[in-house]
Amino acid sequence: MFDISSFEALFQVNYASLCATSYRIVQDRDIAEDIVQDVFVKLWEKKDEIKITTSLKAYLFQSTINQSLNYLKKYKNSLNRETAFGRETGVDINSTEQIMALKEVSRRVDEVVEALPDACRTVFILSRYEQLSYKAIAEKLNISVKTVENHMTKALKYLRKHLLFISLLILLKIFIAA
Amino acid sequence: MSDEKYWNLMSRYLSNDLTLEETEELLEWMNDDPSRADLLKELQDTWDKTRNYPENFKVDTRAGWQKVRTAIEVQKRGPKVRKFSTIHWLGLAASVIVVFFLGIITYRSLFKSELLEVEAFAGQQKEVVLPDGSKVWLNEMSSISYSESFNNDDTREVQLEGEAFFEVVKDSERKFVVRTGKTRTQVLGTSFNVKQDKEGSVQVSVVTGKVAFSPIANTKQELLLLPGDAGLISKEGYASKFKLGDENFLYWKNRELKFNNALLSYVVKSLEEVYEVKIEINDPDLLKQRITTSFNQVSFHQASEVLEAMLGLEITKSDSVYVVKKKQ
Numbered sequence: 001m002f003d004i005s006s007f008e009a010l011f012q013v014n015y016a017s018l019c020a021t022s023y024r025i026v027q028d029r030d031i032a033e034d035i036v037q038d039v040f041v042k043l044w045e046k047k048d049e050i051k052i053t054t055s056l057k058a059y060l061f062q063s064t065i066n067q068s069l070n071y072l073k074k075y076k077n078s079l080n081r082e083t084a085f086g087r088e089t090g091v092d093i094n095s096t097e098q099i100m101a102l103k104e105v106s107r108r109v110d111e112v113v114e115a116l117p118d119a120c121r122t123v124f125i126l127s128r129y130e131q132l133s134y135k136a137i138a139e140k141l142n143i144s145v146k147t148v149e150n151h152m153t154k155a156l157k158y159l160r161k162h163l164l165f166i167s168l169l170i171l172l173k174i175f176i177a178a
Numbered sequence: 179m180s181d182e183k184y185w186n187l188m189s190r191y192l193s194n195d196l197t198l199e200e201t202e203e204l205l206e207w208m209n210d211d212p213s214r215a216d217l218l219k220e221l222q223d224t225w226d227k228t229r230n231y232p233e234n235f236k237v238d239t240r241a242g243w244q245k246v247r248t249a250i251e252v253q254k255r256g257p258k259v260r261k262f263s264t265i266h267w268l269g270l271a272a273s274v275i276v277v278f279f280l281g282i283i284t285y286r287s288l289f290k291s292e293l294l295e296v297e298a299f300a301g302q303q304k305e306v307v308l309p310d311g312s313k314v315w316l317n318e319m320s321s322i323s324y325s326e327s328f329n330n331d332d333t334r335e336v337q338l339e340g341e342a343f344f345e346v347v348k349d350s351e352r353k354f355v356v357r358t359g360k361t362r363t364q365v366l367g368t369s370f371n372v373k374q375d376k377e378g379s380v381q382v383s384v385v386t387g388k389v390a391f392s393p394i395a396n397t398k399q400e401l402l403l404l405p406g407d408a409g410l411i412s413k414e415g416y417a418s419k420f421k422l423g424d425e426n427f428l429y430w431k432n433r434e435l436k437f438n439n440a441l442l443s444y445v446v447k448s449l450e451e452v453y454e455v456k457i458e459i460n461d462p463d464l465l466k467q468r469i470t471t472s473f474n475q476v477s478f479h480q481a482s483e484v485l486e487a488m489l490g491l492e493i494t495k496s497d498s499v500y501v502v503k504k505k506q
Contacts, residue, residue: 004250006394008243008247009360009394009395010394010395011239011242011243011246012239012243013360013393013394013395013415014395015237015239015242015243016235016236016237016239019235019237019242020232020235023232023235024231024232029237033237033242036242037242037245037246037249040246041246041249041250044246044250055396055398055399056395056396056398057395057396107233107234109227109228109230109231109233110231110232110233113228113231113232127193127195128193128225128228129231131194133193133195134190134193134195149186149189149190152186152189152190152193153182153185153186153189156185156188156189156192156221156224156225157185159224159227159228160220160221160224163223163224163227163228164220164224166227
């Protein structure tokens with residue numbers, strides 16, 4: 001299918017965005033990189049056997065998403081649990097210290113997304129970044145469409161609440177600066 | 179209850195997962211109370227804010243590739259050892275090191291027939307004759323490299339940075355491949371121009387023959403280009419094909435501009451580009467005039483004299499701008 005130099009080119013072009021895709025799901029940079037490297041090693045191993053019906057790029061993203069979800073299921077066992085917003089401490093609205101510490105607004109967006117419970121965030125990620133339909137998400141995660149709906153609504157309510165706060169902070173900063 | 183339902187409709191709206199009827203239902207619900215439209219707008223904002231998640235995410239692609247490459251190399255050598263004692267681990271570690279160095283040695287010896295590189299600096303142009311007799315005209319600030327064993331390899335392969343015009347000698351046995359940025363251009367024997375812009379997108383314009391142009395990472399997106407065609411692959415890897423309006427993309431090489439029943443506005447734009455001047459026309463009627471002419475290795479002054487004579491114009495310089503008017 002391809003030689004080592006075109007395989008390297010394929011790696012160069014796609015590695016970073018594949019890692020970001022995996023990271024959104026597994027929430028750990030090293031693990032994300034491991035997963036993506038593994039996807040490439042497996043592709044190389046099976047390069048003469050596998051039949052790729054879509055594009056190579058689509059195949060890589062599909063494998064990365066599947067491997068990342070497998071990781072969550074296997075090692076964190078967190079997809080089936082209805083966890084609460086465990087890491088909510090990261091977004092404490094009333095703390096002035098938090099406000100003072102707030103330098104990078106974009107970093108806050110990351111923090112808010114990451115404060116979502118695993119199952120809830122995974123559903124949101126698959127819809128938001130992988131453009132999967134609710135039905136496809138339900139099938140991938142082996143949950144009902146109803147559960148997907150609940151997770152999405154929950155995620156949106158949470159994000160809205162906390163990202164609205166960030167907008168207000170930006171306004172406040174501009175106001176103080178002026 | 180109904181609140182939950184509309185939250186679900188709004189989520190589905192953002193996820194692009196609504197049927198037509200559901201969309202109508204959502205719109206009706208919003209019509210009943212203007213604050214509901216505000217809520218949806220707010221949610222859309224929220225959705226948009228998360229666009230770049232994760233922010234500033236960087237990985238070390240080189241280190242990643244090293245790991246993958248090592249894993250591939252290890253796999254290649256012999257069957258896997260089953261049970262691992264300390265001795266085995268030491269053995270494995272040793273063989274990994276050996277394989278690693280072997281890898282480096284093979285890599286080195288493969289590329290020992292070092293890469294030959296020709297570079298044209300600013301203000302310079304170079305003509306290169308490749309070992310197979312194919313000719314390459316390098317535009318300024320461009321470079322081309324190819325292996326010393328170019329003539330013995332199965333494919334004739336060159337790497338280009340910048341812009342070059344290729345006249346490839348036909349060899350039906352060995353295809354000719356140009357790699358530029360993230361793209362690959364493959365031919366048997368033709369002439370064509372390859373141009374990589376500063377942002378990283380690459381354009382291939384074909385003069386004769388047939389050219390296959392594709393992103394390296396996705397040869398499925400291949401564009402088949404015939405004479406008069408051009409293909410463009412953006413830095414994100416999107417491929418598109420279009421018809422060349424004229425052959426002036428080769429001006430950098432032969433200093434010739436040809437216009438065939440072209441609008442004066444277009445002619446002026448081309449002149450501005452190649453002579454790096456500013457030209458102003460305030461008379462809208464003039465812009466619509468058409469002209470057929472060619473400028474071969476002429477100065478801007480000579481070109482403007484031709485235009486003046488052909489269309490009854492007066493071109494005067496005021497400050498750094500050339501102003502075009504109808505002759506009184």
